[in-house]
Amino acid sequence: MIVSTYSEGQILSELISDREWLRKQIKKIVAKQLAKWKKQGYSKKFLSEFKEFITPNNNHWNIDLSIFLDYSIKQNSMYNMTCIVESEYGTPDYYYLRGCGTEKPYYIKVTSHALKRVFERVENSLGKERPDESSKEFSCRLFLYRQAIIGCKIATPALMKIAHESEDAKDSGYLFCSTAIVNFLGYKTPGDNFYFKTCITDNMIKGEEEENAYMCATRIAELETNFMISQEEKLEAQEFVEEYESKYGKIPYELLLP
Incomplete structure (x- = not known):
């Protein structure tokens, strides 16, 4: 079981071990459901459900x-999946394994404080209704299946001031990381590995021209990578990216594989 005293290497090793076991369990669940549908004569069917597992390593996913x-x-x-680990303060930390299948797998750690900030601020970021804070499913959706790009750049003093003024910790981080859902500091x-301590919404950085452009550019790069937009939209997106890079330099994003 992962505990707060584990080294980064120990945490990563256990997350990878859990992932292999979980993939086997998911494969069985999927095969059983598909066989049931085919037996019932369906040619097209969809099911979304939430699952909780305790792995042989005694970790909660x-x-x-x-x-x-x-x-x-x-x-x-x-x-989409996350491992929930009790922190040294008795609060839950959320771990997301990335880079599997590459030479350098790694994990993202999101504190309960950061998740709480997402719950409080996400409606401003997405323009949608705020999620149910009791919803365990939402913790899985911070980093979705095959959302392949996350931007990481040094946070400016202006961003650090925004975090501080919004009653977040002064040491909320020196990296500004833009995801499809929200912007993290960590x-x-x-x-x-990555350690995210709080979040900043799109609205909170509207006055910061470079950060706002960077956020948009990295999200466009993510959408383009995942083939989620049309060819016409890709061309328009590429123009935006080129405009950003002509002003601020190449987008410093990291590849995050499932």
Whole structure:
């Protein structure tokens, strides 16, 4: 079981071990559901459900699982998952494993404080209704399946001031990290993992021209990477990225694989 005294290497090793076990469990669940639908005569069907697992390593995982039967596509499932670990303060920390299948897997750690800030501020960021804070599923959705890009750049004094004025800790981080859902402030650890301590919404950085442009550019890069936009939109997006890079330099994003 992962505990607060574990080293980064120990945490990463256990997360990877858990992932392999969880993938096998998910594969069984998906195969059983698909067989049931086929037996019932369906040719197209979709199911979304939330699962909780305790792994053989005695770690608690939340999984947001989608299963779909559609003969026009090869893929039949996708899932978002997070490991919940008790911090040294007795509060939950949320761990997201990334980079599996590459030479350098790593994890993202999000504190309960950061998640609380997302709950409080996400409606301003997304223009949607605020999520239910009791919803365990939402913790899985901070980093979604195959959301491949997260931007990371040094946070400016202006961003640090915004975080401080919004009653976040003064040491909320020196990296400004833009995701599809929200913008985090945090650190890159000595072991090349990420530690996010609070979040800043789009509205909170509207007055900061470079940060706002950077946020938009990295999200466009993410959408383009994941083929979630049309060719016409890609061309328009590329113009935006080129405009940003002509002013501020190349977008310093990191590749985050599922």
